[in-house]
Amino acid sequence: MRDQAAQLRERLQKSQEGKPTRLITVTSGKGGVGKSNFTLNFALGLLESGQKTVVFDADLGFANLDVLMGISSKKHLLQLLEPQTTVWDILEKGPGGLEFIAGGTGFSQMMKVDDGKLDTMFRQLENLQGYADILLFDTGAGVSNESMRFILAADEVLLVTTPEPTSITDAYALIKMIHSQNPKTAIRLVINRVSSNQEGKQTADKLAMVAKRFLDMELSTLGYVPDDAIVSKSVKQQKPFFLTYPQSPAAKGIRDLVSAYTRGVGAVSSIETGAGGLKGFFAKMRNMIR
Template identity: 45%
Template sequence: MRDQAESLRKKLQFQQNNKIAKTIAVISGKGGVGKSNFTLNFSISLSKKGHSVLIFDMDIGMGNIDILMGTSTERTIVDFFNRGIPLADIISSGPDRVSFIAGGSGLSNLFELEDEMFERYLAELEEVMQRFDYIIFDMGAGITSESSRFILSADELFVITTPEPTSVMDAYSIMKYLVSVNPEVELFLVCNRVQDEKEGKETVKRLQNVLFKFLNKQAIPLGYLPDDKTVMKAVSRQVPFSIFNPNCDAAISLEQLTQRYEKSSFKEDISLRKNNFLGKLKNYFLGRQA
């Protein structure tokens, strides 16, 4: 058990700092679109710009962020729930000062916690959030009614698709569901593995048009990443492609995308927002919000 005086000291320090991370949920309608690879390299890009970033691998059964970065860790999110290890103690160090919490198998009921355990999770998550500028949740592919609560609590959502018609349709379907639950959700679009600039722009524009026509919803286009062979080479060597070859086409496009995000993202103090991440998460999971 942690010393109570030390815990109080940390809490007071956090309050004085008045800082809380912006939360981003990275989602996709289907697997195999490069969602986790994007999450990792985008986090590195943010870190290189001076931001402190924590990746939270929420793909419980298929978590692979640590594999993509070639880093092994003895502790995962499962240890927090099953062994009572403090959330802060399962944070590991990744490349370029990016921190991460690894996912793990054997915990299929993350979104169906008992109230007491969920309150503990919220309390420790709040402490962690005050140590970072961004927390990026790499969600599992697809969506369930339970995981949607967590996704909709995030400040912003990044939807990853590829130009394939099935991928575009699945991306639209997941956004349609989320908008039906919360029309105010912040959506950002990223198209991965495009053959050329024209294909990337057309895919994103098509999704934007369909969203506006049928859902009256605006989504912010962040950009696209090319189908770069360097990416697969980097994956096979377990090195993020933005580190493996910073001058490759994918890394250059990612840098431009990150700059575009910094200009597009809202700038207000998130800790002062009426419906911040922790508040929404508590409301969703404790049944005080539909």
């Protein structure tokens, strides 16, 4: 039996059916660049700015957003296959009121279910349309079939990298893969762990130059997050640095990124792309799965 809070959420969603929801996939060319930690703190920054944000942990097999928040998730995506379970039943709340859906191994098993159950699951997830201003998908690092489905179906992609040469190389390899499958995919760079804004700009410019020269594509940059010892400390504490150390350089960097995003610098909405919101997103997912 659904609780009153779930019913209230459903009524709110129905009252906002025409409201656009931006669908953003956060990805990286390799592991270890701080992608999931960025996703978590960026989501909290968006919430602070007044953007209702829901995070979907789509990191197949290595889902760890709940760990970063110090939460042991009791609900997960695969439970949507159970009779009478709704998306509101699996939507969990973390620090700062951030709502999220834990993925775990659910996505890999989701690929194996029959079409009828898959459609039921997607229809439930589509109910988030209008409920949130922004839905962030935290994917696995690197190139995998699962990550590519989220990347190619989303309205826009935030690609997290660092100034390290191996990270830059792997980021470009992912950009090349995305471009080969859909040249129209909107990719924006986030340079993490920079020693200065100048280093961040140099890294972004390098990637943009190579993409323009060899792929004839324009890469935009959302911004940079400074290298900050507080980030590692907060991971060990299992608390988001944006909340625990709000005046830290890393938290200020996140606020700058949020400000750039909400000002609409290069932002692309589902209405502008004609993607059709969550319904269009999951229609693309269905086609890629089948």
